[in-house]
Amino acid sequence: MPQEITLNQAQQQVDEWIKAIGVRYFNELTNLGILVEEVGELSRLMVRKFGEQSFKNNEAEKDLGDEMADVLWVLICLANQTDVNLTDALQKNFEKKTTRDRTRHVENDKLK
Numbered sequence: 001m002p003q004e005i006t007l008n009q010a011q012q013q014v015d016e017w018i019k020a021i022g023v024r025y026f027n028e029l030t031n032l033g034i035l036v037e038e039v040g041e042l043s044r045l046m047v048r049k050f051g052e053q054s055f056k057n058n059e060a061e062k063d064l065g066d067e068m069a070d071v072l073w074v075l076i077c078l079a080n081q082t083d084v085n086l087t088d089a090l091q092k093n094f095e096k097k098t099t100r101d102r103t104r105h106v107e108n109d110k111l112k
Helices: 007-020 028-050 064-081 086-100
Strands: none
Touching: 007 064, 007 086, 028 064, 064 086
């Protein structure tokens, strides 16, 4: 079983891989475009797997986790390029959502 890694470790490992194998980061706008492409690939697979669209050719063989990892990879690249610590950002996001949405969802009749 692979060893679990933290977000900080993932950011470091992606940075090391980019510098050793990837030569350099693509610029931020290129990576943003790649991120959108990867989200599109994930969306295509999910729409076919869980939605009403049918699979074409070998699409059914695509791995959902691999598509999610592609999205995460590029997001980590963007975080590294823009000096965002994803661990800190996620913790702040939890705090924001907890404060903002403390009662919002439990009071939402649509979720009952």
